[in-house]
Amino acid sequence: MGILEGKNILVAGVTMNTSIGYAVARIAQEEGATVVVSNFGRAMSLTKRVLQKLAPVPALIEIDVTNADHLANLPQTLREVGIDRLDGLVHSIAFANPETALGGKFLTTPPEDVKAAVEVSAYSLTSLTMACKPLFGGTASVVGLTFDATVSWPSYDWMGVAKAALESTSRYLARYLGPEGVRSNLVAAGPIDTLAKKAIPGSADFNTIWGERAPLGWDATSNEATAKAVVALLSDWFPATSGEIIHVDGGMHAMGA
Known part of the structure; x- marks a missing residue:
């Protein structure tokens, strides 16, 4: 029996098989969960294709976290795919305009792009959780993904600010x-070669930094370790843990210069 046996989990934000959310969906299924995956817009076709690699193929629903109707209708949307109770939510969603808000453009980013980054990457943790709340049973676990926002990073700019907001x-x-x-x-998580990471100008430098400084080493091509941590937090094995940030970064966060 797996650690998520009998649980229903929504994984929001899966596009490619390199996505952390994809690995979470796969491992959660292996651990006994019924999984529903979400994306929106043109990316839905990519998600639908990549989900064919999973067995069983999870239901795919559309959720744009900036669309009030999508959020308001989410409980009904889940019921339509056979989910009348949610035990876990995975927030694997982030966005910042790479042309204006990343890559060293911090001092000149227009306010509307800052607003978009914070709304999609941070506020949506609340809005999506509250949309799911009517289906939460006696207990539920919400797990999001961040990139250590206690310090500034080269090129990360307003996404770093948005991640700090997410953590709060x-x-x-x-x-x-x-x-x-x-x-x-x-x-x-440490740097993982996802579609989102590749959109950040200069993000390849993170791999070099982790390769030099993570005491356990770091494989930027693997999303497995991060996904396992998410699945563990979704399970009943952390019943008294909340408000926590679990680092899965090869130990990098604990190292000085």
């Missing part, structure tokens, strides 16, 4: 939803 948002969700049995935690 998770702590407040832990505060306000904890009395209802909902845990909120984040996994801080």
Whole structure:
């Protein structure tokens, strides 16, 4: 019996098989969960194709976290694919305009692009959680993904600010939803060669930094270790952990110069 046996999990934000969310969906299924995956717009066709690699093929639903109707209708959308209770939510969603908000353009980013980065990458953790809340049972686990926002990183710019907001948002969700049995935690991953990472100008430098400084070493081509941490947090093995950030980065976060 797997550690997610009998649980229903929504994994929001899967595009390619390199996505952390994809590995979470695969491992969650292996651990006994029924998984539903979401994406939106033109990316839906890519998601649909990549999900064919999984057995069983998870249901795919459309959720644009900036679309109020999508959020309001989410419980009904899940019921239509056979899910009337949610035990876990994985927030694998982030966006910042690479032309204006990343790659060293921090000082000149227009406010509308800052707003978009924070809304999609941070506020959506709350809006999506609250959209799912009517289907949460007695307990539920919300897990998001971050990239250590306690320091500034080259090229990461307003995404770094958005991730700092995400980390704070998770702590407040832990505060306000904890009395209802909902845990909120984040996994801080090292650099992984996802589609999103490749959109960040200069992001290849992160691999060099991790290769030199992570004491356990780091494989930027593998999403497995990060996904396993997410699945563990979705399970009942962390019943009293909330508001936490689990680092899966080869130990890099603990190293000095």
